[in-house]
Amino acid sequence: MSQIFISLFPLLALILGGYLLHHKKILADGFWSGAEKLNYYILFPAMLFSQLATANIDFALVQSLMLVLGLVFGIACIALYLIRALYHTPSARFGVYMQSVVRFNTYIALAVVAALFQQPGMTILAICLAMSIPAVNIVSVVALTDPEQMSFIAIFKALIKNPLILSCLIGALFNASGLSLWVGLNHLLHQLAICSLPLGLLCVGAALQFDQFKAALWPLFINTFARLLIMPALAWLVCIYVFDVSLLVMQVVVIFFALPTASAAYILTKVLNGDSQLMAAVISLQTLCVAFTLPLVIWWVI
Known part of the structure; x- marks a missing residue:
């Protein structure tokens, strides 16, 4: 357990550091807006491209991951739509619940998998992200x-x-295509990728x-429990009892489904006139709770 905490400590410290830097006004608000755009449009895409362009992809692995991810996401979506039909949830709120359960924080995913499984795990995660x-x-x-x-x-x-x-x-x-990256370009992409995770x-x-926690405590806790504990448990059951994948694939997939929802969910919710206050509260609570739930999930699968 101590080794798991050591692996997670840098990413938790960076998240806490970002919170303190922003809320203590040490850096101007404009810095964070620019940093998010830089990461979203340049640094993070460079990392994804580099991982997928240079990975030794086993198409049997791709097929297995497609089946596992499709089944887990499918079960989650069907359950949410059944609940929506039962409670007649409006789109503004239902979109928040959906994103709370199916979206994932890619920065935390990459940091955790890189720390625990190095390149073999990163290849599996890159395929998961691509799909x-x-x-x-x-x-x-x-x-x-x-x-x-x-x-x-x-x-x-919007997608393209x-x-x-x-x-x-x-x-x-x-x-x-079978082509190989020029060594200089590969080194550049590697440097961009290194910058992406801490930023x-x-x-x-x-x-x-x-400050948004007052926005409906019951939905907040239900969504957090579903995302951080039910989803990884469902992924574990699918990996073990349905498709019988390898140990490493199971570990990466379960950790992938134990992540908090994406910070970008707030922006999409606001643009599409959803309940952005509730979305902000869900993102914050899940990110806070993952510091306690993720070590447990990792301990469980490793």
């Missing part, structure tokens, strides 16, 4: 949009403009808004 990022973006937009206002063309345009989706697609195509974790901390 999950487009899927959860589609599901999130649909959940936040009233059926009568839904436009598939608008959703498609997403830098994370584009970097995954281009990286996968480059890998399939991303600082931005995660800066985005925390604990």
Whole structure:
């Protein structure tokens, strides 16, 4: 357990550091806005492209991950839509609940998997991200949009403009082409990737808004419990009893589903007129609680 804490300590310290730097006004608000854009449009896509373009991808592994991820996400979405039908939840709130359960914080994912499993784990995670990022973006937009206002063309345009989706697609195509990256470009991408993780974790901390906890405590705790404990348990059951994947794949997938929801969920919720206050509270509570739940999940699967 002590080794797990040592592995997680740097990322928890960076998140706390981002929170203190922002809320103590040590850095101007404009810095955080610029840092988020830099990471979202340049640094993080460079990391995703590099991981996928240079990975030794086993297509049997891709197929296994597609089945596991599809089943876990499918069960979660069906359960949420059944609950919506039962309680007649409006789109503004249902979109928050959906994102709370299916979205994931990629910065924390990469930091944890890199610390625990190095390159073999990072390859598995990169494939998970490449398949999950487009899927959860589609599901999130649909959940936040009233059926009568839904436009598939608008959703498609939003997806093809997403830098994370584009970097995954281009990286996968480059890998399939059989070409190799020029050494100088590979080193540049490596340096950009190194910058992405600590900056991303600082931005995660800066985005925390604990003053929003008054926004509906019961939904907050239900969503946090579902995301941080039920989802990894479901992933473990699917990996062990349905598809019987390798130990490393099971470990990475379970940890992937034990992550808090994405900070970017707040922006999407606000743009699509969802309950952004509730979304901010969910993001903050999940990010706070993951410091306690993630070590337990890691201890469980390792």
